[in-house]
Amino acid sequence: MIKNYVKIAWRNFVQHKWYSFLNIGGLATGMACSILILLWVQNESSYDSFHANANEIFRLTAKANEDFHAAVSPAGMILELPEEMPEIESGLLMTKPFDALVEVNGQKFKEGAFYFAEENFLDFFTFPLIAGDSKTAMEQPNGILITETMAKKYFGNDQALGKTMKINNEETFQVTGVLADVPSNSHLQFKAILPIGHIAKTDQDLINKVWDSFDYYGYFHFEKDAVASVEALANTEDKINNIYAERMPEFEIDFSLQALTDIHLHSSNLQIDIPGHGNSQYVSIFLLVAFIILVVACINYMNLATARSSRRAREVGLRKVIGADRRQLVFQFLSESLIVSFFSLILAVGLVYVLLPLFNDLAQKELVFRIGNPMVWTTLIAIALASGLVSGSYPALFLSGFKPVKVLKGRLKLSKHNLYFRNGLVVSQFAVSVLLLVGTIVIFKQLNFIKDKNLGYNKSNLIYIPMEGEMWGKQEALQAALAENRFTNDFSIVSDLPASLVTGDFDISWEGKDPEQQVLFPNIATDENFLDVFQMTLKNGRGFSKNSFENNDYLVNETAAKLMGMDLRNIVGQKLSFRGKSGTVIGVIQDFNFKPLQYAIEPLIVWHSERGAITVVRTTPQDTEQTIAALEEIYSTLNPAYPLVYNFMDANLDAQYRGEQQMGAIFNVFALLAIFISCMGLYGLSAFMAEQRFKEIGIRKVLGASALRMVNMLSKDFLKLVFIAFIVAIPLAWYGMDRWLQEFAFHIEIQWWMFVAAGMIVLVVALSTVSYQSLRASLSSPIKSLRTE
Amino acid sequence: MLLQLNNIFKWVNSGGQRIFLLKDINLEVQEGEFISVMGPSGSGKSTLLNVIGMLDGFEEGEYTFLDEPVHSLKEKHRANLYKEYIGFVFQQYHLLDDLTVQENLEMPLLYKKIKGTERKAMVADMLDRFNIVGKKDLFPAQLSGGQQQLVGIARALISSPKLILADEPTGNLNSSQGEEIMALFKQLNDEGVTIIQVTHSEKNAAYGSRIINLLDGRMI
Ligand SMILES: Nc1ncnc2c1ncn2[C@@H]1O[C@H](COP(=O)(O)OP(=O)(O)OP(=O)(O)O)[C@@H](O)[C@H]1O
Numbered sequence A: 001m002i003k004n005y006v007k008i009a010w011r012n013f014v015q016h017k018w019y020s021f022l023n024i025g026g027l028a029t030g031m032a033c034s035i036l037i038l039l040w041v042q043n044e045s046s047y048d049s050f051h052a053n054a055n056e057i058f059r060l061t062a063k064a065n066e067d068f069h070a071a072v073s074p075a076g077m078i079l080e081l082p083e084e085m086p087e088i089e090s091g092l093l094m095t096k097p098f099d100a101l102v103e104v105n106g107q108k109f110k111e112g113a114f115y116f117a118e119e120n121f122l123d124f125f126t127f128p129l130i131a132g133d134s135k136t137a138m139e140q141p142n143g144i145l146i147t148e149t150m151a152k153k154y155f156g157n158d159q160a161l162g163k164t165m166k167i168n169n170e171e172t173f174q175v176t177g178v179l180a181d182v183p184s185n186s187h188l189q190f191k192a193i194l195p196i197g198h199i200a201k202t203d204q205d206l207i208n209k210v211w212d213s214f215d216y217y218g219y220f221h222f223e224k225d226a227v228a229s230v231e232a233l234a235n236t237e238d239k240i241n242n243i244y245a246e247r248m249p250e251f252e253i254d255f256s257l258q259a260l261t262d263i264h265l266h267s268s269n270l271q272i273d274i275p276g277h278g279n280s281q282y283v284s285i286f287l288l289v290a291f292i293i294l295v296v297a298c299i300n301y302m303n304l305a306t307a308r309s310s311r312r313a314r315e316v317g318l319r320k321v322i323g324a325d326r327r328q329l330v331f332q333f334l335s336e337s338l339i340v341s342f343f344s345l346i347l348a349v350g351l352v353y354v355l356l357p358l359f360n361d362l363a364q365k366e367l368v369f370r371i372g373n374p375m376v377w378t379t380l381i382a383i384a385l386a387s388g389l390v391s392g393s394y395p396a397l398f399l400s401g402f403k404p405v406k407v408l409k410g411r412l413k414l415s416k417h418n419l420y421f422r423n424g425l426v427v428s429q430f431a432v433s434v435l436l437l438v439g440t441i442v443i444f445k446q447l448n449f450i451k452d453k454n455l456g457y458n459k460s461n462l463i464y465i466p467m468e469g470e471m472w473g474k475q476e477a478l479q480a481a482l483a484e485n486r487f488t489n490d491f492s493i494v495s496d497l498p499a500s501l502v503t504g505d506f507d508i509s510w511e512g513k514d515p516e517q518q519v520l521f522p523n524i525a526t527d528e529n530f531l532d533v534f535q536m537t538l539k540n541g542r543g544f545s546k547n548s549f550e551n552n553d554y555l556v557n558e559t560a561a562k563l564m565g566m567d568l569r570n571i572v573g574q575k576l577s578f579r580g581k582s583g584t585v586i587g588v589i590q591d592f593n594f595k596p597l598q599y600a601i602e603p604l605i606v607w608h609s610e611r612g613a614i615t616v617v618r619t620t621p622q623d624t625e626q627t628i629a630a631l632e633e634i635y636s637t638l639n640p641a642y643p644l645v646y647n648f649m650d651a652n653l654d655a656q657y658r659g660e661q662q663m664g665a666i667f668n669v670f671a672l673l674a675i676f677i678s679c680m681g682l683y684g685l686s687a688f689m690a691e692q693r694f695k696e697i698g699i700r701k702v703l704g705a706s707a708l709r710m711v712n713m714l715s716k717d718f719l720k721l722v723f724i725a726f727i728v729a730i731p732l733a734w735y736g737m738d739r740w741l742q743e744f745a746f747h748i749e750i751q752w753w754m755f756v757a758a759g760m761i762v763l764v765v766a767l768s769t770v771s772y773q774s775l776r777a778s779l780s781s782p783i784k785s786l787r788t789e
Numbered sequence B: 001m002l003l004q005l006n007n008i009f010k011w012v013n014s015g016g017q018r019i020f021l022l023k024d025i026n027l028e029v030q031e032g033e034f035i036s037v038m039g040p041s042g043s044g045k046s047t048l049l050n051v052i053g054m055l056d057g058f059e060e061g062e063y064t065f066l067d068e069p070v071h072s073l074k075e076k077h078r079a080n081l082y083k084e085y086i087g088f089v090f091q092q093y094h095l096l097d098d099l100t101v102q103e104n105l106e107m108p109l110l111y112k113k114i115k116g117t118e119r120k121a122m123v124a125d126m127l128d129r130f131n132i133v134g135k136k137d138l139f140p141a142q143l144s145g146g147q148q149q150l151v152g153i154a155r156a157l158i159s160s161p162k163l164i165l166a167d168e169p170t171g172n173l174n175s176s177q178g179e180e181i182m183a184l185f186k187q188l189n190d191e192g193v194t195i196i197q198v199t200h201s202e203k204n205a206a207y208g209s210r211i212i213n214l215l216d217g218r219m220i
């Protein structure tokens, strides 16, 4: 019997090539999209699960208040907590990543993503060594572990082990281990790991084992029981908080444990974190999109199948007359759709292989598609089975119920029920299209909004250069040199860029401050040119002068003034103590964004310093090249050991939203594909409707109706459906996009025109598809259409 | 006795009105009979045939087929009865367009779950008997009307039914083709198959052993 079905399915396929192409093409495209998205989702959800103890490792995070939750904790706490809590099997302290200038045999490169880590790093995590002894690799304070790629880069095919590397022009490190390259699904992406022993003698936090300065990442490996359930974990967290409260009664910090495997997707609310995290919301969004695409493709199949049902109905009647019972017919239709879906699956797999490199480019991933992997092929088969059964179910149940006499008597008059169902399918397809288009528009607008948002200062034409090497000690000479050159004289030296500021201090007091109040103040140290170079607006008072640092002058932003309970006028002249130094507020800066736009503006303190970590130079588009040349000269004279590394402020800001940009790009591509698949279905459906009404069209033409009139007649039905879909889609789209926008403290408002635009696009696409078909039908010779009955 | 209809009424409701398609039909058919149903267009001939063939239901009355009360049988049971004993031949042939002659003949056997080798033999037999071996790989659209009707009859016969129901089997054929079909029916009847045919032609009706006349859904 199966053989027979396959045969019939194949003949149907060949005989109705165009129809089959629409069907299989649509389904294959939909499946390929879903597979790609699932690969991406799988990769995003698999982060850090390769570690042997992944489920028992947690990262300590600290929450100062609702707005400030940080991924870092104090050095002393990370080092001493395992002694106080027997349920901790081991702890691991790591520094924040840093950049380094690496020199080997006179070759110099600037490298990022270096970390200092405790000696048990290799035990704690599962990063295998491919050369070196894991027991001793981290013992030597001047040892360094590098990745395979790094080893290749600096030592080629030579054995890297035992070789030396000069770092930052001063210290020499010896390679004590070569690590396999970090898996792409690790939240820690490093090029080298250095033993913490190297800085243990110089870092004040480490020497004093402080519990009040939050500057390190702390990971803990717990005994199973301590973290086995939600309650156990909560208990463990309570214990940690109690220990901290006892030790540091003057602070009120809420610590929590973040599962290692949650770090990648569930850190979007954490500040001072390692860059490059994903976002669980995007994973949900994409899962939904994958599902929607598959459903849209299945709807195509159902639509086309029911559209053909008058033809198929005759077949059903006939088969019943020659002895088929209902079960056999249901079976036949289901096997037909399963054949189609498995055939589509094969095509889809081919498509995935072809498209994966493109998708990897788009998503900035290195996904691989391993069809042999049991999880992969079971998922694939599940997809094919599900889509085959879903798309075959309606025709199977609906068609197999026909009474043979009704069908055989003549042309089957399709019941209202059938029509409603099909219209329902079309409506849901249109609704999905409107939904995705609104999503596309909102995401596009929001990303543009982010790009163009007035941050409170002028971010264009700012070049910045971090201090390196000898430059730290030559800041006066640097300032003099910069001031002398007309291309660089508009400069400022600052401690941090107002881009994703990670500083925060509690040590601030002012007259009338509630002693219970614990507020974290981000802060920046700048010279007196800061406001001018960044073109910030001073709301009241004045900026720093040359000797502001001697008087402990402070600038605050509007939010800080408000928080301190003062207004623009009376804040100026207010006494303020910051880090134990009391001084005066001399001016209020208009609020500006110094963190990504996901975050609201927090209170900010700007203090004056003669020295800084970053030089910022304002230039003009015409002068940019000369400015860079001038900087090149100044830096190579003052700091010859280091190549000049400069960046643009606006590029740095854009890079903060790379995750959003990427998500937007992926979303757009798949939204357009979903709409394209819908159009394919619509095209097929209208072709069948036109065919069904071929005779009617012929008769009307003989009676003298114009082609336009007939296009109008055929299109009117679709118009109604688009309108209903539009109404259905509005609340869904509004709800979904509003939730996405809520991630941003600064976001656009959803506006009615976005819905109208999406609706219009869908309408135009639908109408042109349908009119093309009806026009074709109405332009063909009426005699031909009358004869084909 | 093959089948018996007692006081069969069939109606449809249209605009609040009952329209009778069959009125008080009483009919007894013995095995081996050859019955012709006649009457003007719209008199209910096809309706009656469909009721007898269990393709359509009725509103009132009793229908006994081989001692089974068809009116109270479950759908599935009725389908089995039908599959086993009845073959249908239509004026419009109603072959499956996507299947070849051979496959069309094979289909009823597939539905009866007859094994492959046996099936092949039965199909070969039928092709032989109807002299259409040469056409076995053609599709219905490639056959003439008469040839299509031959295939239709062969298909109705292949599962050796006791009863053949033919609704104007020669209606779409020219007279010589028609005569051929009627001769075939006569021969089948001689072999013991019961036949009920609907026809407009006196000449064709004469092949039968009994004529039933219908007018407005009533037997006269
Ligand atoms: N579902 C229905 N609803 C309403 N009327 C029906 C229905 N089915 C059949 N009829 C009517 O019942 C009558 C009998 O139809 P039937 O097809 O049995 O006629 P017939 O005797 O076979 O005619 P012909 O010789 O033209 O084939 C016709 O008047 C037809 O219009």
Ligand SMILES: [Mg+2]
Pocket: B045, B046, B047, B167
């Ligand atoms: Mg009739």
